[in-house]
Amino acid sequence: MKYISTFIFALLAFNAQAEVAMNTDVFKVVNVTDANGKTSQQWQAPENMVPGTVVGYRITIKNTGKEAAKDLVINNPIPANTTYIADSARGADARIDYSVDGGKTFAQPAELFVVKNAKKVQASVVDYTHIRWTFNKALAPQNSTTAQYTVKLN
Numbered sequence: 001m002k003y004i005s006t007f008i009f010a011l012l013a014f015n016a017q018a019e020v021a022m023n024t025d026v027f028k029v030v031n032v033t034d035a036n037g038k039t040s041q042q043w044q045a046p047e048n049m050v051p052g053t054v055v056g057y058r059i060t061i062k063n064t065g066k067e068a069a070k071d072l073v074i075n076n077p078i079p080a081n082t083t084y085i086a087d088s089a090r091g092a093d094a095r096i097d098y099s100v101d102g103g104k105t106f107a108q109p110a111e112l113f114v115v116k117n118a119k120k121v122q123a124s125v126v127d128y129t130h131i132r133w134t135f136n137k138a139l140a141p142q143n144s145t146t147a148q149y150t151v152k153l154n
Contacts, residue, residue: 018067018068018070018139019063020061020062020063020064020065020069020072021062021064022059022060022062022074023059023060024057024059024060025057025060026046026055026056026057027044027045027046027055027056027057028043028044028045028047028049028053028055029041029042029043029044029054029055029056029150030042030044030054043058049153050153051153052153053152053153054085054151054152054153055082055150055151055153056148056149056150057076057148057149057150058146058148059146059147059148060144060145060146061074061139061144061145061146062142062143062144063140063141063143063144064142066141067141068138068139068141069138070138071135072133072135072138072139073132073133073134073135074132074133074147075103075130075132076130076131076132076133076147076149077103077129077130078129078130078151079151081153081154082152082154083126083154084098084125084128084131084149084150084151085125085149085150085151086125088149089131089133089148089149090147090148090149091133091146091147091148092145093136093137093145094133094135094147095133095134095136096132096133097131097132097134098123098128098130098132099128099129099130099131099132100112100113100114100123100129101129102129102130103129103130106130106132110122112127112128114127133147
């Protein structure tokens with residue numbers, strides 16, 4: 001069963017002839033151990049989610065047009081009452097940046113700073129407010145790609 005989130009994603013730039021559709025699925029991320037003792041993550045239907053649950057968001061971007069979608073940029077707010085899980089954002093052929101100011105500016109983690117106790121300090125994942133995927137390659141007509149990330153419910 002698919003679950004669609006109600007988050008709004010901004011598609012900042014694309015070729016005027018391209019038509020791009022986005023869909024977001026939400027999952028409960030659990031660690032499962034097999035009979036050999038090997039542990040892996042599984043993305044399952046989001047049932048019984050309580051504080052501490054890891055939630056995965058998978059955004060599918062599809063070019064439904066007749067021209068390649070160039071310069072794709074997706075901005076995604078990190079949901080309220082969650083904390084981004086470090087290094088969990090993924091996107092093929094995409095640069096991933098983060099914001100700590102409500103999506104006004106974006107940078108790599110090492111370049112993000114916040115002010116705490118009147119001192120400028122390196123931002124941590126609890127400070128992140130948005131994620132941005134800047135795709136390096138055009139998305140061909142009728143093709144799709146995905147972006148994803150995980151958070152922990154506070």
